[in-house]
Amino acid sequence: MTNREKFPGAEFASARTDMPRVPDVVQASHTSKLVKLSEVTKTYAGADGGFTALRRVGLEFSAGEYAAIVGKSGSGKSTLLNMLTGIDHPTKGTVVINGTDVHTLGESALASWRGKNIGIVFQFFQLIPTLTVLENLLLAMDFVKAIPKNERQRRAERLLEQMGIAQQGRKLPSALSGGEQQRAAIARALANDPPIVIADEPTGNLDSQTTEVIQSLFKQLADAGKTVIVVTHDQTAIAKFGRVVTLKDGMVASDRQVRVEEQGSLP
Numbered sequence: 001m002t003n004r005e006k007f008p009g010a011e012f013a014s015a016r017t018d019m020p021r022v023p024d025v026v027q028a029s030h031t032s033k034l035v036k037l038s039e040v041t042k043t044y045a046g047a048d049g050g051f052t053a054l055r056r057v058g059l060e061f062s063a064g065e066y067a068a069i070v071g072k073s074g075s076g077k078s079t080l081l082n083m084l085t086g087i088d089h090p091t092k093g094t095v096v097i098n099g100t101d102v103h104t105l106g107e108s109a110l111a112s113w114r115g116k117n118i119g120i121v122f123q124f125f126q127l128i129p130t131l132t133v134l135e136n137l138l139l140a141m142d143f144v145k146a147i148p149k150n151e152r153q154r155r156a157e158r159l160l161e162q163m164g165i166a167q168q169g170r171k172l173p174s175a176l177s178g179g180e181q182q183r184a185a186i187a188r189a190l191a192n193d194p195p196i197v198i199a200d201e202p203t204g205n206l207d208s209q210t211t212e213v214i215q216s217l218f219k220q221l222a223d224a225g226k227t228v229i230v231v232t233h234d235q236t237a238i239a240k241f242g243r244v245v246t247l248k249d250g251m252v253a254s255d256r257q258v259r260v261e262e263q264g265s266l267p
Contacts, residue, residue, distance in 0.1 A: 035061035040093035053079040066222035071247035115144035119189030123201035127173040134169035159187040179210035
């Protein structure tokens with residue numbers, strides 16, 4: 001059996017019939033530093049002297065971590081997410097992800113690198129409305145070309161099956177519920193088998209039951225070796241994570257591991 005045929009997390013999924021199974025991932029060492037931000041500062045120029053959104057932020061994330069980035073509006077969460085995904089550049093400092101100094105890349109190389117290394121899940125799904133759910137996954141694979149062409153259709157179908165929405169694959173996103181669209185968005189984020197998944201308020205528009213399903217999917221991915229970083233305002237979800245980084249005024253106010261006995265309990 002190959003790595004792509006293995007199914008980490010299937011035992012957990014089979015224990016609950018309403019829970020999608022986690023997709024195939026390659027096991028990784030939890031000591032491997034996939035993400036390293038060093039002295040990252042981001043200042044936006046302005047007529048009044050500018051605004052500093054991040055101030056000398058230093059963070060590292062290992063393979064297999066399930067981490068939350070929290071903080072009030074204006075604390076720097078969105079700017080940090082943009083640094084992690086290569087959408088924006090630091091004014092000072094470095095962002096090294098999976099061995100690449102991201103912000104030394106040109107736009108074309110950066111887009112290719114992002115597709116292979118980062119899976120992004122958005123609050124509002126960002127599925128292309130004129131394509132079916134299955135076509136959304138295939139387009140992501142066609143763009144990056146990390147998955148052999150003859151494997152893409154099978155992989156897309158398998159991801160949707162593992163997300164519990166195989167029957168929705170040939171429907172347009174508008175025909176799906178919010179929870180189903182978010183599962184489709186997670187499947188698309190995993191289409192190219194990236195080592196890192198970054199989610200921006202992924203449960204912000206979902207009901208509590210669907211939120212639990214999505215959180216469980218992310219936890220399974222981290223347990224199987226993916227690095228999962230979630231930006232969230234949901235205070236009730238903090239105890240679900242293995243690590244919580246709190247930002248305040250563009251700086252890291254706290255960075256703590258969540259004890260195993262705390263996980264799953266409400267704060």
